[in-house]
Amino acid sequence: MKAWSGMVWGLLKPKGFGDYWPDGEFSGWDEALKDYYKNEMPDEERAALGLEEHFFPSSVVRKFTMDLGPVKPRECPKEFHAVKAHNKLADLIGTENGVFAVSEVFKFLIEELEPGVHQFWPLKIIMPGGQLYPAPYYGIVIGRFLDSFVPEQCPDGIWLHKKNRSLALSTTKKDFLKMPLSRDVFQGAHLWRENRPNYPLLFLSDELRSRVSRANLRLTPIYQLKSV
Template sequence: MVWCLMKPQGFGDYWPDGEFVGWKEPLKKYYDNEMPHEKKVAMGMTKRIYYSEFSKKFSKDLGRLEAVECPKEFLTIKKYNNLADLIDTQDRLLAVSEALKSIIEDVEPEVHQFWPLKIISRRGEAYPVNYYGMVVGRFLDSFDYEQSRKENWRHSGDSYVPRSTMKKKDFSEMVMSAKVIGGAHLWREPKVSKINLYFSDELQERIERAGLRLFKRYKLKDV
């Protein structure tokens, strides 16, 4: 079986309100003094720096982040006491607790990128649980639109967009190709909008057994 995780709606324990601190300054220094010209050309930044071009790598299939591209601190506007084990931060960068990171690395080692991300409130209080920025390293095209219930979807450019009224039963009619998925445990589907991540059944079971808190998720159909 396959599971999908939806994006969190509104700020809270799954999406703490805040911003990166100390991220742009090192990037500007890197751009001015060390960034290869061919990389500036590839990212469309020959005349000036665009921080949004760096943050695209948080959620798109653009390769691993260099150390200078990884945010190190996330400053929240309020103190959070019970953050989920998977959270959204800024610019679609996901962060995971150490417990979730360990499970992901155990079932799928050396596929995804992690680095320490310190979460701090505006009062300077560090969140007591270790978190890590995460860039998903696997992108698949396993959604089978032809075998799915087409009434649940609309096209937008090259993407498929689920109806906003989709319920649990509707997601159970979302068909994924087992052949394309193969032995993958965690991935993104660039051609499907509004759905954040996809999990294998094994990863879902490990997360459930550990009692971890994640975004709302639905069981899909794989054939």
């Protein structure tokens, strides 16, 4: 059995639109959310989201990027319409409102390491002219949020700490090497978000990163972080 390395990695957002972050929008999502709110959403869920009197789609969209519990199938977008044609999308792509989608191979790798932790649903990628992107993609909701970030061990000038949030002032590879995460907290996790820092977007274990590399998957830049 492979020894646990204790290394940890952060996934960054690409610069500009392209195969890693296609420009486009979800089709019919707002309308579907409004219909769900009007006809099906339980009263206790409305109260939890602060939607007792008025409906704001953004309140539900937050469930895809924040630790607000499971997302229901009726709340998931079904089609993403890209502005430009793409011949080979990356294996993890960003879409509208920060919702991520993954290829079938990456979905398999994630589920092999963390079965039942994250939510997936089929997401059609529609190219201009109505052409369906030929490979299957799946929307993903990260099901693990951790507090492994150790702000008191951060060097000055790299992070701005405000109450329960930390904002990255630098996004260089050199400075991310100084980003301290507690191995006692993230040990055993393979894919997660952090509650406190606003960046990187996602966090990966060394094991998941190694499997991504061996499978030659295309992901946005991944920087090594500091384990403490």
